Every structure is written in C-alpha cells, then in structure tokens.
Amino acid sequence: MRTWGSGDRVALLVHGMLGAASQYHEVGPALAARGYRAVAVDLPGHGDAPRDPGATMDLFVDAVVSVVDTPPALAIGHSLGAIVLSHALPRLRPGRAVYVDVPFAGPSTGPRVSAAELRERFTASRAARTVERLATRPDWSAEDCRVEAEAAARFDVDTAVALERSYVGHAVERPAVPSLVVRADPSRYVSPERARELEEMGFWVRSVPGAGHSVWYGHLDEFMGVLDEWLGAG
Template sequence: MLIWGSGDRVALLVHGMRGAASQYHAVGPALAARGYRAVAIDLPGHGDAPRAPDATMELFVDAVLAAVDTPPALAIGHSLGAIVLSHALPRLRASRVVYVDVPFSGPSTDPPAPAAELRERFTTSRAARTVERLAPRPGWSAEDCRVEAEAAARFDVETAVALERSYIGQSVERPAVPSLVVRADPSRYVSPERARELEEMGFWVRTVPGAGHSVWYGHLDEFMGVLDEWLEAT
C-alpha cells in the first residue's frame, strides 16, 4: 500500500492486472495536492500482497474493502482494478468513481479458458514487461517503465489464472453514484460504440487523445484535467 497526503478525504486507487500500487506514483501526489489522502493498494498476487492460488472476485473485493477505514470521497480503478471496484462499490460506498479504460462487458456464457492456456498467456506477458521493452512506449517516463517492470516481476501468475477461471463477468447497470469512464485513444477496450452505450447508461465518458491503456502515463496533465472537469461538474 502507498499513501500520499493526509486527512479524512480519501481517494482510493486500484491498479490493473500485472500492476501494483506503484503505478499511481504520479497520480497519488497529484491527488494529494488537491486535498485528498490518496491510498493505492496492492491486489492479491500483486506487489506486496500475498499470492492467492484460489483467487475469486470476492477475495479481490475483500482486499479493496479492507484498505480504507472510511467511505472514499473518490475511487479510481484501472482495467481489472475498475472491475474489482465496480463489484466493491455497494459496500465501499464511494461518493464518486472513476473507471479507467474498461469496457464492462456482460456475463460470458463461454466456458473458462483452460488453466494451461491462461498460465502460458500470463507468463508470456509478464516476461515481456521489462524496462527495455517498455522504454519505447510513447511518453512513458523512466519511472513509469521501472514501476511497471517491477510490478510485472512480482506478479503471481497462479493468482491471475484462478481469478480468470472463476469470473464470468457482470451485468452493467445505470451507475448509482457519479461515475466517469476515462478511455485511451485509440482504445483496445472501449470502442467509440461502447463509449456511446456507456453514456446512454448514465456514465460520463471522456477520452484522453493519444493516451495508451495506462492513460496517465505520458498524459498526466490531461488525465487530471479530465478528472478536475468532471469533479467540478458533479
């Protein structure tokens, strides 16, 4: 867990698959400068959190709920972290929620992928996330590359396999609290059509031009600008 700032106005930050709390190394201080106590957590099998070879979405939700002692004024989830956050929300009781580059696909009727296939996929993707391979990404700083490579090295494949095989997706409903979806441009996960569908459901949807899946890497000012605009409007 990483914490920036102090006080009772909490901003909870939840990372994505193969990530860690450290992916918010620039967002956390930016939120602290805005008066929040920014709390970034490590999900099971990530960062400093213990492995969970029998992981379920419920276990990931419990990790989120255990991280804060008061309902957050703001909660931000990236990719997998956004999905976990959406499941935690009824008990977390966050006042506002930001989901970063996640499509919120509905429940799947397909059988889960074989464990061996998932294991190979996660192992391959983990091995590819080295500083040298991440460095050419447009806009990424040396620190972005370092924290992502370190997080990948600590990522537990078996936890991810168990989660993937146990989770079938969720139905997406009109948000119960002000909710923002921030998408990359172009986005592999939130197409323009899906963005319109989410807006029709009641989500605010904003795009950061030129950003990749980790939207604030190389585009921190633009990301925080979108966040500020939305917070002022809601």
C-alpha cells in the same frame, strides 16, 4: 499499499492486472495536491499483497475494502481494478467512482479458457514487461517503465489464473454513484460505440487522445484535467 497526502478526504486507487499500487506514482501526488489522502492498494498476487492460488473476485474485493475505514470521497480503478471496484461499490460506498479504460462488457458467453492456456498467457505477458521493452512505448517516462517492470516481476501467475477461472463477468447497470469512464483514444478496450452505450447508461465518458491503456502515463495533465472537469461539474 502506497499513501500520498493526509486527512479524511480519501481517494482510493485500484491498479490493473500485472500492476501494483506503484502505478499511481504520479496520480497519487496529484490527488494529494488537490486535498485528498490518496491510498493505492495492492491486489492479491500483486505488489506486496499475498499470493492466493484459490483467488476469487470476493477475495479481490476484500483486499480493496480492507484498506479504508471510511467511505472514500473518490475511488479510481484501472482495467481489472475498475472491475474489482465495480463489485466493491456496495461495501465501499464511495462518493464518486472513476473507471479507466474498461468496457464493462458483461458476462462471457464464449468457451472457457483452460488454466494451462491462461498460465501461458500470463507468463508471457510478465516476461515481456521488462524495462527495455517498456521503454519503447511512446510517452512513458523512465519511472513509468521501472515501476511497471518491477510490478510484473512480482506478479503471481497462479493467483491471476484462479481469478480468471472463477470469474465469468457481470452485467453493468446504471451507475449507483456519479461515475466517470476515462478511455484512451484510440482504445483497444472501449470503442466509440461502447462509449456511447455507457453514456446512455448514465456514465460520463471522456477520452484522452494519444494515451495508451495506462492512460495517465505520459498524459498526466490531460488525465487530471478530465478528472478536474468532472469533479467541478458536480
């Protein structure tokens, strides 16, 4: 877990698959400068959190809920973290929710992927996330590369496999709290068509041109600008 700032106005930050709380190393201080106590959680099998080869979505939700003792004013989830956040909403009761580059595609209807195939995919993804390889990504800073490579090295494949095998997805309904979706532009995950569908459901949807999946890497000012605009709109 990482914390920036102080006070009772909490912003809860939830990272994505193969990540860690450290991926918010710029967003956390930016939120603290805006008066929040930013709290970033490590999900099971990530960062400093325990591994669990029997992991389920409920376990991931428990991990998120356990780091705050009051409903956060703001909750931000990236990719997998956005999905976990959506499941945690009834218990968290945040004032506002932000979902970063996630399509909320609903339950899977295709054939189930085997544990062996998932393990192979996650192992390959972990091995590919070295500082040297990440340094080829446009706009990423040296610190972005370092924290992502370190998070990947600590990532537990078996925990992720268990989560993927136990989770089939869920249908997204109209947001229960004011909700923003921030997408990369172009995005591999949230197409323009899906963005329009989410807007029709009641989400605000905004894009950050030129950003990658980890939208704020290399685009912190643009990301925070979108957030400021949405928060200022009430």
